[in-house]
Amino acid sequence: MNITLSCLLLLFFSTATIVTATDHIVGANRGWNPGINYTLWTANHTFYVGDFISFRYQKTQYNVFQVNQTGYDNCTTEGATGNWTSGKDFILLADSKRYYFICGNGQCFNGMKVSVLVHPLLSPPLAPLSSSSIMVVPSFMAYCLVSSTAFIRFFRDRI
Ligand SMILES: *[C@@H]1O[C@H](CO)[C@@H](O)[C@H](O)[C@H]1NC(C)=O
Ligand SMILES: *[C@@H]1O[C@H](CO)[C@@H](O)[C@H](O)[C@H]1NC(C)=O
Ligand SMILES: *[C@@H]1O[C@H](CO)[C@@H](O)[C@H](O)[C@H]1NC(C)=O
Protein backbone atom coordinates (compact mmCIF):
# COMPACT_ATOMS: atom_id res chain seq x y z
CA MET A 1 0.00 0.00 0.00
CA ASN A 2 1.07 3.54 -0.75
CA ILE A 3 2.80 4.92 2.35
CA THR A 4 0.93 8.24 2.43
CA LEU A 5 -2.38 6.40 2.15
CA SER A 6 -1.33 4.08 4.97
CA CYS A 7 -0.43 7.09 7.11
CA LEU A 8 -3.81 8.67 6.39
CA LEU A 9 -5.63 5.43 7.22
CA LEU A 10 -3.71 5.10 10.46
CA LEU A 11 -4.58 8.68 11.36
CA PHE A 12 -8.22 8.02 10.46
CA PHE A 13 -8.49 4.89 12.60
CA SER A 14 -6.66 6.30 15.60
CA THR A 15 -8.89 9.40 15.46
CA ALA A 16 -12.04 7.30 14.91
CA THR A 17 -11.17 5.26 18.01
CA ILE A 18 -11.09 8.41 20.10
CA VAL A 19 -14.18 10.18 18.80
CA THR A 20 -16.73 7.37 18.44
CA ALA A 21 -17.22 6.27 22.09
CA THR A 22 -20.89 6.90 22.77
CA ASP A 23 -22.98 7.05 25.93
CA HIS A 24 -26.26 5.24 25.27
CA ILE A 25 -28.88 6.51 27.71
CA VAL A 26 -31.30 3.64 28.31
CA GLY A 27 -34.81 4.68 27.31
CA ALA A 28 -33.54 8.11 26.18
CA ASN A 29 -35.64 10.80 27.92
CA ARG A 30 -37.95 8.17 29.44
CA GLY A 31 -35.06 6.68 31.39
CA TRP A 32 -35.11 3.39 33.32
CA ASN A 33 -38.72 2.89 34.35
CA PRO A 34 -41.47 0.25 34.21
CA GLY A 35 -43.74 -0.13 31.21
CA ILE A 36 -41.18 0.69 28.51
CA ASN A 37 -40.26 -1.78 25.79
CA TYR A 38 -36.45 -1.57 25.80
CA THR A 39 -36.22 -3.92 22.82
CA LEU A 40 -37.58 -1.03 20.74
CA TRP A 41 -35.01 1.31 22.30
CA THR A 42 -32.08 -1.04 21.50
CA ALA A 43 -33.24 -1.34 17.89
CA ASN A 44 -32.35 2.34 17.50
CA HIS A 45 -28.79 1.92 18.77
CA THR A 46 -25.58 0.26 17.67
CA PHE A 47 -23.19 -0.56 20.48
CA TYR A 48 -19.41 -0.78 20.12
CA VAL A 49 -16.68 -1.84 22.50
CA GLY A 50 -15.69 1.18 24.60
CA ASP A 51 -19.18 2.71 24.56
CA PHE A 52 -21.09 3.35 27.76
CA ILE A 53 -24.63 2.41 28.62
CA SER A 54 -26.19 4.61 31.28
CA PHE A 55 -29.23 4.12 33.46
CA ARG A 56 -31.13 7.07 34.93
CA TYR A 57 -33.80 6.41 37.52
CA GLN A 58 -35.16 7.18 40.99
CA LYS A 59 -32.54 5.51 43.18
CA THR A 60 -35.05 4.96 46.00
CA GLN A 61 -37.21 2.84 43.69
CA TYR A 62 -35.07 1.03 41.13
CA ASN A 63 -31.60 -0.38 40.52
CA VAL A 64 -29.57 -2.22 37.89
CA PHE A 65 -28.17 -5.74 37.90
CA GLN A 66 -25.94 -7.26 35.24
CA VAL A 67 -27.06 -10.85 34.77
CA ASN A 68 -26.68 -13.67 32.24
CA GLN A 69 -29.28 -14.82 29.73
CA THR A 70 -31.07 -17.00 32.29
CA GLY A 71 -31.38 -14.04 34.65
CA TYR A 72 -32.67 -11.88 31.83
CA ASP A 73 -35.21 -14.44 30.62
CA ASN A 74 -36.44 -15.33 34.11
CA CYS A 75 -35.95 -12.00 35.90
CA THR A 76 -33.61 -13.46 38.51
CA THR A 77 -30.49 -11.80 39.94
CA GLU A 78 -28.88 -15.05 41.10
CA GLY A 79 -25.23 -15.06 40.06
CA ALA A 80 -25.35 -11.38 39.00
CA THR A 81 -21.94 -10.07 37.91
CA GLY A 82 -22.65 -6.46 38.83
CA ASN A 83 -25.14 -4.17 40.50
CA TRP A 84 -25.61 -0.39 40.51
CA THR A 85 -27.79 1.83 42.69
CA SER A 86 -26.70 5.46 42.18
CA GLY A 87 -29.66 6.50 40.01
CA LYS A 88 -27.23 7.67 37.35
CA ASP A 89 -25.05 4.72 36.49
CA PHE A 90 -22.51 4.70 33.68
CA ILE A 91 -21.44 1.21 32.67
CA LEU A 92 -18.54 0.59 30.31
CA LEU A 93 -19.25 -1.95 27.59
CA ALA A 94 -15.72 -3.31 27.57
CA ASP A 95 -16.22 -6.56 25.65
CA SER A 96 -17.67 -7.63 22.36
CA LYS A 97 -20.52 -9.80 23.65
CA ARG A 98 -24.19 -9.66 24.60
CA TYR A 99 -24.88 -7.87 27.89
CA TYR A 100 -28.01 -8.35 29.99
CA PHE A 101 -29.30 -5.84 32.56
CA ILE A 102 -32.43 -6.07 34.70
CA CYS A 103 -34.00 -4.22 37.57
CA GLY A 104 -33.65 -6.32 40.72
CA ASN A 105 -36.79 -5.41 42.69
CA GLY A 106 -39.48 -7.21 40.71
CA GLN A 107 -39.95 -4.48 38.09
CA CYS A 108 -38.11 -6.68 35.60
CA PHE A 109 -41.49 -8.37 35.12
CA ASN A 110 -42.88 -4.95 34.13
CA GLY A 111 -40.34 -4.57 31.35
CA MET A 112 -37.27 -3.28 33.21
CA LYS A 113 -34.84 -5.50 31.32
CA VAL A 114 -32.52 -4.66 28.46
CA SER A 115 -30.15 -6.75 26.41
CA VAL A 116 -27.52 -5.22 24.12
CA LEU A 117 -25.13 -6.79 21.65
CA VAL A 118 -21.74 -5.04 21.65
CA HIS A 119 -19.83 -5.10 18.37
CA PRO A 120 -16.04 -5.07 18.04
CA LEU A 121 -14.61 -1.64 17.32
CA LEU A 122 -12.51 -2.43 14.26
CA SER A 123 -13.39 -4.32 11.13
CA PRO A 124 -12.36 -8.02 11.31
CA PRO A 125 -8.98 -7.82 9.46
CA LEU A 126 -7.74 -5.18 11.94
CA ALA A 127 -9.58 -6.45 15.02
CA PRO A 128 -7.22 -8.88 16.77
CA LEU A 129 -4.66 -6.35 17.96
CA SER A 130 -1.80 -8.75 18.63
CA SER A 131 1.19 -7.75 20.74
CA SER A 132 3.24 -7.47 17.55
CA SER A 133 0.84 -4.94 15.98
CA ILE A 134 0.88 -2.95 19.22
CA MET A 135 4.64 -2.69 18.67
CA VAL A 136 4.24 -1.86 14.98
CA VAL A 137 1.77 1.03 15.37
CA PRO A 138 4.01 3.44 17.34
CA SER A 139 7.03 2.78 15.14
CA PHE A 140 4.88 3.19 12.05
CA MET A 141 3.54 6.48 13.44
CA ALA A 142 7.12 7.62 13.95
CA TYR A 143 7.83 6.62 10.37
CA CYS A 144 4.78 8.64 9.17
CA LEU A 145 6.06 11.65 11.06
CA VAL A 146 9.54 11.37 9.57
CA SER A 147 8.27 10.71 6.05
CA SER A 148 5.73 13.57 6.16
CA THR A 149 8.52 15.92 7.30
CA ALA A 150 10.60 14.67 4.37
CA PHE A 151 7.54 15.10 2.14
CA ILE A 152 7.05 18.74 3.23
CA ARG A 153 10.74 19.48 2.80
CA PHE A 154 10.62 17.94 -0.68
CA PHE A 155 7.98 20.49 -1.74
CA ARG A 156 9.43 23.45 0.14
CA ASP A 157 12.74 22.93 -1.61
CA ARG A 158 10.94 23.19 -4.95
CA ILE A 159 9.12 26.49 -4.36
C1 LIG B 1 -41.28 -5.24 22.50
O1 LIG B 1 -41.27 -4.98 21.11
C2 LIG B 1 -40.78 -6.07 20.34
C3 LIG B 1 -40.65 -5.61 18.90
O2 LIG B 1 -41.84 -5.00 18.44
C4 LIG B 1 -41.70 -7.25 20.49
O3 LIG B 1 -41.24 -8.36 19.76
C5 LIG B 1 -41.80 -7.64 21.97
O4 LIG B 1 -42.73 -8.67 22.16
C6 LIG B 1 -42.18 -6.44 22.83
N1 LIG B 1 -42.02 -6.81 24.22
C7 LIG B 1 -42.99 -6.60 25.11
C8 LIG B 1 -42.67 -7.04 26.49
O5 LIG B 1 -44.04 -6.08 24.82
C1 LIG C 1 -35.73 5.95 17.22
O1 LIG C 1 -35.08 7.08 16.64
C2 LIG C 1 -35.97 7.94 15.97
C3 LIG C 1 -35.13 9.01 15.28
O2 LIG C 1 -34.21 9.59 16.14
C4 LIG C 1 -36.96 8.53 16.98
O3 LIG C 1 -37.86 9.38 16.32
C5 LIG C 1 -37.72 7.38 17.64
O4 LIG C 1 -38.57 7.89 18.64
C6 LIG C 1 -36.74 6.40 18.26
N1 LIG C 1 -37.47 5.25 18.79
C7 LIG C 1 -37.24 4.77 19.98
C8 LIG C 1 -38.07 3.58 20.38
O5 LIG C 1 -36.42 5.24 20.75
C1 LIG D 1 -36.37 -20.09 33.67
O1 LIG D 1 -37.75 -20.13 33.38
C2 LIG D 1 -38.12 -21.21 32.58
C3 LIG D 1 -39.61 -21.10 32.30
O2 LIG D 1 -39.93 -19.78 31.99
C4 LIG D 1 -37.81 -22.50 33.31
O3 LIG D 1 -38.13 -23.59 32.44
C5 LIG D 1 -36.34 -22.55 33.65
O4 LIG D 1 -36.10 -23.68 34.43
C6 LIG D 1 -35.95 -21.32 34.42
N1 LIG D 1 -34.51 -21.35 34.61
C7 LIG D 1 -33.97 -21.09 35.78
C8 LIG D 1 -32.48 -21.17 35.81
O5 LIG D 1 -34.61 -20.78 36.77
Ligand SMILES: *[C@@H]1O[C@H](CO)[C@@H](O)[C@H](O)[C@H]1NC(C)=O
Ligand atom coordinates in the same frame (compact mmCIF):
# COMPACT_ATOMS: atom_id res chain seq x y z
C1 LIG E 1 -26.64 -17.95 34.73
O1 LIG E 1 -26.19 -17.95 36.09
C2 LIG E 1 -26.89 -18.90 36.89
C3 LIG E 1 -26.42 -18.69 38.32
O2 LIG E 1 -25.02 -18.64 38.43
C4 LIG E 1 -26.60 -20.30 36.35
O3 LIG E 1 -27.30 -21.25 37.12
C5 LIG E 1 -27.05 -20.37 34.89
O4 LIG E 1 -26.73 -21.62 34.35
C6 LIG E 1 -26.41 -19.28 34.08
N1 LIG E 1 -26.99 -19.28 32.74
C7 LIG E 1 -26.28 -19.15 31.64
C8 LIG E 1 -27.04 -19.11 30.33
O5 LIG E 1 -25.07 -19.08 31.65
Ligand SMILES: *[C@@H]1O[C@H](CO)[C@@H](O)[C@H](O)[C@H]1NC(C)=O
Ligand atom coordinates in the same frame (compact mmCIF):
# COMPACT_ATOMS: atom_id res chain seq x y z
C1 LIG F 1 -23.63 -5.86 44.66
O1 LIG F 1 -22.25 -5.87 44.29
C2 LIG F 1 -21.36 -5.92 45.39
C3 LIG F 1 -19.95 -5.87 44.85
O2 LIG F 1 -19.80 -4.82 43.96
C4 LIG F 1 -21.59 -7.17 46.19
O3 LIG F 1 -20.75 -7.15 47.32
C5 LIG F 1 -23.04 -7.24 46.61
O4 LIG F 1 -23.29 -8.49 47.25
C6 LIG F 1 -23.96 -7.12 45.42
N1 LIG F 1 -25.34 -7.08 45.88
C7 LIG F 1 -26.24 -7.93 45.46
C8 LIG F 1 -27.62 -7.74 46.03
O5 LIG F 1 -25.99 -8.79 44.62
